[in-house]
Amino acid sequence: MSKLSYAGYRFPPVIIQRAVWLYARFTLSFRDVEDLLAERGIMVSYETVRRWVRYFGPTIAADLRRRRPKPHSTWHLDEVFIRIDGRLVYLWRAVDVEGEVLDVVVQSKRDKRAALKLLRKLLRKTAFVPDKLVTDDLRSYGAAARELGLSRRHERGRWRNNRAENSHQPTRRRERKMQGFKSAGSAQRFLSVHAATYNTFNVQRHLISAKTHRAFRASAMQTWREVTAAA
Incomplete structure (x- = not known):
């Protein structure tokens, strides 16, 4: 799949990628993401975060799904x-x-x-x-x-x-x-993005050693970076 285009956006791709990841990965609201970015000196409104998630989320989720191995039977x-x-x-x-x-x-x-x-x-x-x-x-x-x-x-x-x-x-x-x-449409969009992100980062921590967990987590983050990389 081709890289994402961040052309026309005022903020650097790394900030957009972090905002979308925070919202999709953790149980946070748009305002929570706004506060977390503000604590790091990045002034972004929650509405901007919402637009980023709405625009980039489905494309990211589709690429994550394509990269998953064949599911169990x-x-x-x-x-x-x-x-x-x-x-x-x-x-x-x-x-x-x-x-x-x-x-x-x-x-x-x-x-x-x-x-x-x-x-x-x-x-x-x-x-x-x-x-x-x-x-x-x-x-x-x-x-x-x-x-x-x-x-x-x-x-x-x-x-x-x-x-x-x-x-x-x-x-x-x-x-x-x-x-x-x-709305049903917004629920479907969010749940599709959430499911793809959940699958990527759900590494069954309680079933593996700490060393293996760190390796799986690093692999998941690397996959996310590849999917969200700028063109």
């Missing part, structure tokens, strides 16, 4: 409700057995059609059929799996899908910090 699917502008919508999420976020889709319903949309998108993006598809007991998953010929690979159970259910926690934290999403 066991997928966990789950849906959770969120409120957007007072309206109840559903956040459909798919992760693999290692916690890698495969996709996040905001939809208005939790029926067969919504489940099919998520599964078809997953199959198209990953370009392979999973060995195992784990969900809760929502009938929409079974109907969608039958239509796609995945019934034999589909496993259901209330307690078997904790992997996907736990993956909602970072999103819930961000939702509270942002005081809710303003």
Whole structure:
């Protein structure tokens, strides 16, 4: 992928890159990022940070996704409700057995059609059929799996899908910090950027030694620098 162009921006690329990284990587608001930059003598308004994230975030996320290795062949699917502008919508999420976020889709319903949309998108993006598809007991998953010929690979159970259910926690934290999403479109944009950043920096710290963790963290930062490098 071609390098990002920062032409026409008053601030140097390194400041823009740092602002976008802070917002995408940590549970911070735009005003929090503004304060962190101000502490370092960089006077940037939170609205400017918001525009940077909105403009550069999707492109960065797309490049990060392209650089990820092939996901595990066991997928966990789950849906959770969120409120957007007072309206109840559903956040459909798919992760693999290692916690890698495969996709996040905001939809208005939790029926067969919504489940099919998520599964078809997953199959198209990953370009392979999973060995195992784990969900809760929502009938929409079974109907969608039958239509796609995945019934034999589909496993259901209330307690078997904790992997996907736990993956909602970072999103819930961000939702509270942002005081809710303003629209379905903005939620979809943010969650796509957040998922790609989360996958890059989620190195399963509790499963590895400190030395290995430092190496993985350095590798993640190097990937971020390559993706955000100026043209």
